[in-house]
Amino acid sequence: MSEPATTASGATNRGPGRVLIAVYLLFAIAATSRAGFQLVTKYDEAPLAYLLSALAAVIYIVATVGLARAGRAGRRLALACCAIELVGVLAVGTASLLVPSAFPDDTVWSRFGAGYGYVPLVLPVLGLVWLRRTAR
Amino acid sequence: MNGPFGTLAIVLSLVLAAWSGVAALRNRPPDRTHLVGLAVVEAAVLALTVTTLVAIGGGSSPAEAGTFWGYLVTLLCLPPLAAVLARMEPTRWGSVIVLVICLVVPVLVVRLQQTWSVGSV
DSSP, X not given: OOOGGGSOTTOSSSTHHHHHHHHHHHHHHHHXXXXXXXXXXXXXXXXXXXXXXXXXXXXXXXXXXXXXXXXXXXXXXXXXXXXXHHHHHHHHHHHHHHOXXXXXXXXXXXXXXXXXXXXXXXXXXXXXXXXXXXOO | OOSHHHHHHHHHHHHXXXXXXXXXXXXXXXXXXXXXXXXXXXXXXXXXXXXXXXXXXXXXXOSSHHHHHHHHHHHHHHHHHHHHHHHHOOSHHHHHHHHHHHHHHHHHHHHHHHHHOSTTO
């Protein structure tokens, strides 16, 4: 963590940022395919959970694009996505523990992302830290 | 699906993850050995795919078909994705990318095996 000199200032898509983009890309793929499949095949079973999965999927896609674009607009986009994501994972995580009956099936964000090794909880924090670190 | 290739893919991927971790710790970009490693992992995943297709040809079928195919296609794309990203980022962080993707591959293989045989999990 001691090489700020190697990361061009302001660029979110270099160095550690590219690792972040890779992980966001994986989650975009995972959440999109999961949500798409669930919405198409069994929407009626747990509409709320599946719509939330779809929302998460969209946010992961937009965040990936935002981080990869690296410009000012991209940075703003990524910032908004990471913030929504953090709020989402905390809200849905809490709700899924308090009112489990509302979530008959899991979403990416259920139980704070436990089904995905808590990566959904850590990812927006890392994203915000990275955006802050590359900001000038 | 529960033949040797799933286990092989998991082991190879974990070995490559460790090897990428070594490169990242030494502040090295991924080199030729990592790219060859990704090719080997991809070969194991392809072998797994072929044996699965043969099994399906022989009358078996995945328990959760939709999810199964989704995981399989994603799994096949991961090693090439890691290779492309690693070449885009010729720094230690490229090695971290290979490391991360090589940790995701075993997870996907396990999920694949679970969606193949739901009853026997």
